[in-house]
Amino acid sequence: MEHQVMPKKKKKKWKHWLPLYLMGIPGMAYLLINNYIPLYGLQIAFKKFNFNKGIWGSKWVGFDNFEYLFTSVQAFRITRNTLLYNLAFILLGMVLGVTVAILINEIVGEKIKKFYQTVILLPYLMSMVIIAYLVYAYLSPTNGLFNSILNTFGIEDINWYGEKKYWPFILVFVNQWKNIGFGMIFYLSSILGISKDYYEAAQIDGATKWQQIRKITIPLLAPTIITLLIISMGQIFRSDFGLFYQIPMRQGSLMPVTDTIDTFVYRSLMQKPNMAMSSAAGFYQSVVGFILIVTVNAIVRKKSKENAMF
Amino acid sequence: MKNMKKFLALLLALILVVSMTACGKSADKSGETGAQATKAPSTDGQTESLINFDEEPYEVAIENVTLGQEYADTAAVEAAINAITVPAINCKVKIVNYHIADHATKVSLAVAGGDKLDLINTGLTTALSTLVSDGVVISLDELLAERGKELLAKAVNLVKATTVDGEVYAVPASLYPSKANGIGYNQQMADEYGITIPENVTLEQLTAIGAKLKAANPDLYLNTQGDGSLTSLNVYYDLEAFGGDLNYGVIFDPLNSTSIVNAYESEQYKEYCKVFKNWKDLGYIPADSLTNGQNGQDVFNAGQTLYQWISVSPTSEQVVAGKGLSFTETLVPITPNELSTAAVQEFAWGITSSCDRPDKAMDFLNFLYTNAEVANLLQYGIEGTHYVKVSDNIITYPEGVNPMSIGYGRIFTQFGDTLQQFQLAPATESYYDDLKAFAAEAKPTKTLGYVFNTDNVATEIAAVASVVSEYRPVLETGMSDNVDATLAEFNAALKDAGIEKIISENQAQLDAWLAEQ
Numbered sequence: 001m002e003h004q005v006m007p008k009k010k011k012k013k014w015k016h017w018l019p020l021y022l023m024g025i026p027g028m029a030y031l032l033i034n035n036y037i038p039l040y041g042l043q044i045a046f047k048k049f050n051f052n053k054g055i056w057g058s059k060w061v062g063f064d065n066f067e068y069l070f071t072s073v074q075a076f077r078i079t080r081n082t083l084l085y086n087l088a089f090i091l092l093g094m095v096l097g098v099t100v101a102i103l104i105n106e107i108v109g110e111k112i113k114k115f116y117q118t119v120i121l122l123p124y125l126m127s128m129v130i131i132a133y134l135v136y137a138y139l140s141p142t143n144g145l146f147n148s149i150l151n152t153f154g155i156e157d158i159n160w161y162g163e164k165k166y167w168p169f170i171l172v173f174v175n176q177w178k179n180i181g182f183g184m185i186f187y188l189s190s191i192l193g194i195s196k197d198y199y200e201a202a203q204i205d206g207a208t209k210w211q212q213i214r215k216i217t218i219p220l221l222a223p224t225i226i227t228l229l230i231i232s233m234g235q236i237f238r239s240d241f242g243l244f245y246q247i248p249m250r251q252g253s254l255m256p257v258t259d260t261i262d263t264f265v266y267r268s269l270m271q272k273p274n275m276a277m278s279s280a281a282g283f284y285q286s287v288v289g290f291i292l293i294v295t296v297n298a299i300v301r302k303k304s305k306e307n308a309m310f
Numbered sequence: 311m312k313n314m315k316k317f318l319a320l321l322l323a324l325i326l327v328v329s330m331t332a333c334g335k336s337a338d339k340s341g342e343t344g345a346q347a348t349k350a351p352s353t354d355g356q357t358e359s360l361i362n363f364d365e366e367p368y369e370v371a372i373e374n375v376t377l378g379q380e381y382a383d384t385a386a387v388e389a390a391i392n393a394i395t396v397p398a399i400n401c402k403v404k405i406v407n408y409h410i411a412d413h414a415t416k417v418s419l420a421v422a423g424g425d426k427l428d429l430i431n432t433g434l435t436t437a438l439s440t441l442v443s444d445g446v447v448i449s450l451d452e453l454l455a456e457r458g459k460e461l462l463a464k465a466v467n468l469v470k471a472t473t474v475d476g477e478v479y480a481v482p483a484s485l486y487p488s489k490a491n492g493i494g495y496n497q498q499m500a501d502e503y504g505i506t507i508p509e510n511v512t513l514e515q516l517t518a519i520g521a522k523l524k525a526a527n528p529d530l531y532l533n534t535q536g537d538g539s540l541t542s543l544n545v546y547y548d549l550e551a552f553g554g555d556l557n558y559g560v561i562f563d564p565l566n567s568t569s570i571v572n573a574y575e576s577e578q579y580k581e582y583c584k585v586f587k588n589w590k591d592l593g594y595i596p597a598d599s600l601t602n603g604q605n606g607q608d609v610f611n612a613g614q615t616l617y618q619w620i621s622v623s624p625t626s627e628q629v630v631a632g633k634g635l636s637f638t639e640t641l642v643p644i645t646p647n648e649l650s651t652a653a654v655q656e657f658a659w660g661i662t663s664s665c666d667r668p669d670k671a672m673d674f675l676n677f678l679y680t681n682a683e684v685a686n687l688l689q690y691g692i693e694g695t696h697y698v699k700v701s702d703n704i705i706t707y708p709e710g711v712n713p714m715s716i717g718y719g720r721i722f723t724q725f726g727d728t729l730q731q732f733q734l735a736p737a738t739e740s741y742y743d744d745l746k747a748f749a750a751e752a753k754p755t756k757t758l759g760y761v762f763n764t765d766n767v768a769t770e771i772a773a774v775a776s777v778v779s780e781y782r783p784v785l786e787t788g789m790s791d792n793v794d795a796t797l798a799e800f801n802a803a804l805k806d807a808g809i810e811k812i813i814s815e816n817q818a819q820l821d822a823w824l825a826e827q
Contacts, residue, residue: 048765051421052445052663064769072773073806142598161601162789249601250537252780253789259780267779268772271555272440272764273414277772 045280065280074264082260085168085244086236089175093232094225096176097183102213104184105191117188121181128242135174135247161249164257171258174247175240183228190224191217226300226307233296234289237261261285360457361400361673367392368670369402372429372688373417375722378409383691383717391687398681399673405688410435410722421446421664428665429675431723432472432480433655437553439761442474447660449477453672461676464727470759471654480658481675483724484625486745487653488752490643491545494630495617496610497638503527507617507642513546513585520594523616531615532594535586536606538783545619547578548645550755552762552816553652557774559813564755565646568824570817572809575801583785583793590788600787611635623647624737624745625724631734632721634713647748650755657724678726685726690734691718697732703742706735760823767815770808777803 040055045065047058069075100120107113123131138145139160147157160166198216207215239260248258265281301308374381384405392402406427408416414435420427432438432447441447454462454469458481462469465482472480495507503526505519520532535542541556543549550564551573559570562578573579589595596602596609610618613636620626622643630639661671678684690697690705696718697705713719733741764771781800783789790796 050443050445051418052448068769068772071769071808072776073803074773074776136601140598141601249603250779250783251600252782252784255780264776268776270779271557271775272768272771273418273436274768274772275418277768 042279042283044276045283047276049274049276061276065274065276066284068268068277069261069265069281069284072264074259077256078259078261078264081257082237082239082262085171085175085239085260086232088172089179090229090232090236092172092176093179093183094229096180098187098218098221098225100180101184101187101191102217104188106209117181117184120184123178124181126178128240128246131174131178132246132249135170136249139170161251162253164254167248167254167257171243171247175243178243186224186228187221190221194220223307227309230293230296230300230309234293236292237285237288239263241266360669363400365400367396367400367402368667369404369426370428370667370671370674371404371406371426372674373427373431373723374405374407374688374720375410375413375431375434376407376719377721378411379407379714379716379719379721381405381407381716381718383695386695387687387691387718390692391684394681394684394687395674395677399670399677401670401674401677403674403688417446417662421662423664426664427662428667428671430660430662431483432658432660433553433652434657434722437764438472438480438655438658438660439474439553439763441660442479443763443765445663447479448663448665448668449479450481450661450672451477453661453668454478454481457669457672458676461679464679468654471651471761472658473759474761474763480655480660482654483657483659485679485727485729486623486625486749487657488647488649488749489621489623489626489653490647491548491645492620492622492641492643493545493617494610494620494622494639494641496613496615497640499530499613499616499637500640505616507640509642510644511642513582517585517588517594519616520589520592524592524594528593531596531609532589533615533617533619534596534599534604534606534609535783535787536599536604536609538600538785538787538789539779540606541782541786542619543573543579543582545644546582548648549573550650550757551652552757552760553655554762554764554771555778557771557778557809557812558762558764558816559809561755561757564650564757565648565753566756568756568820570813570820572801572804572813574797574804574809580793580797583788583790583797586786586788587790587793588788595788597789600783600789613637624741624748625728628734628737629721631736632713632719634707647752648755649752649758651758651760654758655761657722680727682726682730685731688725689720689731691716697734699732700735701739703732703739704735704737705732757820759827760820762816762819764812767808767812770812773807774804774809774812777807 044055044058046060046062047055048061048064049055050058053059104113104116104120107116136144139147141147141157141159141161144160146160150156150158158166160170194217198220199212202212202216239262241262244258244260244263245266248254251258261281265278269278297309384407388403388405395401395403404426406425413431416425417427417430417436419425430447432441436446438447450458461481464485468482468485468487469478472478472482493507493511499505500507503523505522507519508515511519516532523530523532543556544551548563548565550561552558552560556573560573560576561567561570562576586595590597606615606618609615611633620630620641622641627641630641633639659675661668661675665671678688693699693705695708696711696716698708700706707713707716728745729742777800781796781803785793785796785800
C-alpha cells in the first residue's frame with residue numbers, strides 16, 4: 001500500500017481516513033484494554049505471587065508454577081482428552097454445521113426455515129448447568145428415562161454415571177447438540193452470499209441438486225470453513241469447562257475419559273487457591289494455541305495462498 | 311501509516327509505564343502506613359490517648375460471612391454502631407456481607423485492589439498460613455502491643471496458634487474455640503422410633519441404629535455424605551489434619567501423639583469406607599447422593615436423615631439455635647473436647663495488606679472485644695427489630711422473624727467476646743458458666759501452635775488434591791463396588807502425586823517446631 005501513495009499525498013490521505021479511524025477508536029480501545037493491557041499480568045505465571053508486594057514486586061520462580069501440569073500422573077490423560085475431544089468437536093462440528101446449513105438453505109418456506117433455525121440455535125443459548133440436569137433426566141440411575149426404556153425391553157439398569165465407556169459419545173453428542181446452531185449460522189450466511197447465477201447456470205446444464213452442492217456450494221464455502229478451522233485450532237488446548245465439569249456431575253469413576261486440562265486445574269487448586277499456578281495453566285494453553293494457529297495457517301498458506309488468514 | 315504505528319507504539323509504552331507505576335504504588339502502600347502506625351504516640355500506654363480525634367473518622371470495613379442473605383438493615387446497624395464508636399475511638403464501621411461460597415475469591419479480589427476491606431475472617435475458607443505466605447494479611451505484633459492490649463490479654467493463651475514464623479497474624483474471633491466433633495441428631499425423629507444415641511457413639515452402634523430406623527420407616531435415611539466432597543473421617547476418629555482436608559497427613563490421637571501418617575492408608579480409613587459401603591448397600595444412606603445435588607445439611611434440615619455431623623461445643627449450640635429448624639437438634643460428641651491449631655484458626659480476625667489504616671482497624675477490633683454493646687449490635691442487630699430479650703442476657707427472635715428473613719444477623723462470623731454477649735434461647739443464664747467450664751476442661755493437642763508451611767510442596771499438594779477429588783467421593787459415599795481394590799488404586803495414584811513428600815515435609819517442620827518448644 002505504501003508504495004502506491006506518494007509521500008506528499010500522505011497528509012491528505014490521513015485526513016481523508018480520519019473519520020474512519022475515529023470510528024475505530026472504541027473498538028481499538030476495547031482491544032487494548034481487554035486484550036493487550038492484561039498481557040502485563042502474564043508474568044504472574046513465573047512468580048510466587050504475593051498480594052502485599054503486588055505483581056511487579058513478587059519473586060521470580062522460573063517454571064515452578066508449571067510443574068504440577070506435567071509431573072502429575074494425570075498429565076498424559078488430561079492432554080489426550082483435551083486434544084482428542086476438541087479434534088472430534090472441530091471436525092464433527094464442521095461436517096454437521098455445513099450439512100445442516102445446506103439443508104436449512106434448501107428449505108423453501110420462509111416461516112418453517114426460521115422455525116428450524118431457531119430450534120437448532122436454542123440449545124446454544126442454554127447454560128451448561130441446565131443442560132447437565134437435562135442429561136441427568138435421561139441418565140439418572142434411579143428414575144432416568146433411558147433406564148426406564150431399557151427396563152421395558154427387559155434389559156437391566158445401566159449405571160450411566162459409573163461406566164466410563166459411554167461418556168465419549170455422550171459428551172460429543174451434547175457438545176454438537178449445543179453448538180451446532182452457532183456454527184450453522186456462519187455457514188448459512190456464507191451460503192446466502194453465493195450468487196444465484198451459479199446455480200441457475202448449473203440447472204440449465206442439467207446438474208442435479210447433489211452435483212450443485214458438491215461442485216458449487218462446498219468449494220465456495222471453503223474459505224469460511226478454513227477460517228473457522230484456523231480459529232478453532234487456537235482453542236484446541238482449551239476445553240469447554242462447563243461441558244466437562246457439569247455434564248458428568250464430577251464423578252470420579254468417569255474422570256479417565258472426562259478430565260481435561262481445565263477441570264484438572266480447577267480440581268487441583270480448589271482447596272488451595274493459587275493465582276500463579278492457574279495463570280501458568282492459562283499461559284501454557286495460550287502458547288500451544290498460538291503455535292497451532294501459526295502452524296495450521298502456514299500449511300494452509302502453502303496449499304492455497306488466498307485462503308490463509310495471514 | 312508509519313506515523314500511526316509510531317503513535318500506537320508510544321501509546322502502548324505509555325500505558326505499560328502507567329500501569330507499572332500504579333502497581334508499584336500499591337505495593338509500597340502498606341510499608342508507609344506501617345510506619346505511620348508505629349509513629350503514633352504511645353506515652354502512657356492508654357489506648358484512648360493513642361487516638362487522634364482531630365482527623366476525620368476512619369471507616370473500618372469488616373466482613374460478615376453469611377449464607378447469602380442480603381440483610382436489608384445493614385445500614386441501620388452500621389449507624390447504631392457509629393453512634394458509639396465515633397465518640398469512643400473516632401472510627402466508623404462498614405459491614406461487608408459475603409456469601410461463604412464466594413468468600414475466598416472475594417477476599418483475594420478485594421485485597422488485589424477491588425472492594426475496600428480491612429478486617430477479614432482468616433482460616434474460615436483459606437488457611438492462615440496461605441494467607442500469610444500470599445501476603446494477604448499483615449503482622450499484628452506491634453499493633454496488638456500498642457493498640458490491642460485488652461484484646462491481647464483476653465486471647466493471650468490462643469495467639470500462639472495464630473502465630474506464623476514467630477509473628478502473630480490473626481486474633482482469635484472466638485475466645486473459647488475448643489470443640490469436640492460429633493453428630494447432631496433430629497430429636498423428634500429419634501423419639502418417634504425409640505432411638506437413643508449415646509455419647510461417643512461408634513460406627514457399629516450407628517449401624518444398629520440405622521437398622522432400627524430403616525425397619526421403622528424405610529423412607530428415612532440414617533445419614534448422607536452428600537456429593538462426598540467433604541470427608542467426615544475426623545468425626546468418627548480423633549485426628550489432627552493441619553487444615554489440609556486429610557491431604558497433608560494426619561495425627562491420630564493428637565492429644566498424645568506427634569507422628570504424622572497417611573490417613574488414606576490407615577486401617578481406620580479402610581474401616582470407615584467399608585462402613586459407608588455397607589450402609590449404602592443396606593439403604594441407610596441414599597444411593598444417588600453423588601449425583602442428586604443435595605448436600606447433607608439440606609437433607610438433614612428437611613428432616614429426611616436422622617443425623618448430620620457437626621462440631622460440638624456451647625458455641626456450636628448457638629449456631630444450631632440460629633438455624634431456625636422445625637425440630638430439635640441434639641448434639642452428641644464423639645471425639646474429645648480439644649483445643650487445636652485448626653480450632654483456633656477457624657474463626658480469627660486478620661487485617662488485610664490493602665488496609666489503609668491498620669491502626670484504626672486494630673482500634674476497632676480491640677473495642678469490639680471490650681465493648682459488649684458494639685459486639686451485640688454486630689452479632690445480633692438492633693434490639694426490638696432483630697431480637698427481643700427473654701431474660702437479662704438471653705434473647706430470641708421477635709415474633710414472625712426467622713433467621714432467613716431477618717433484616718440483620720450473622721451466620722459464620724463471631725463478633726466479640728462471647729462471655730460479654732447476649733445468647734440465643736434455648737440457652738439459659740447458665741450458658742456462661744457452661745462455656746467457661748467447657749473451655750477449662752478442653753485439652754490442648756500436642757501440636758497446638760504448629761502451622762504447616764506448604765510453600766515447598768505446592769506442586770504436590772495440587773496433584774494430590776486432584777487425585778483425591780477423583781477417588782474419595784466414590785469411596786466415602788459407598789459407591790465403590792470393591793472398596794479394597796479402589797482404595798489400592800487410590801493410594802497408588804496418591805503416591806505418584808507425591809503425598810509422601812508432603813507428609814515427610816510436614817513431619818520435618820513439626821519436628822523442628824517441637825524441638826523449639
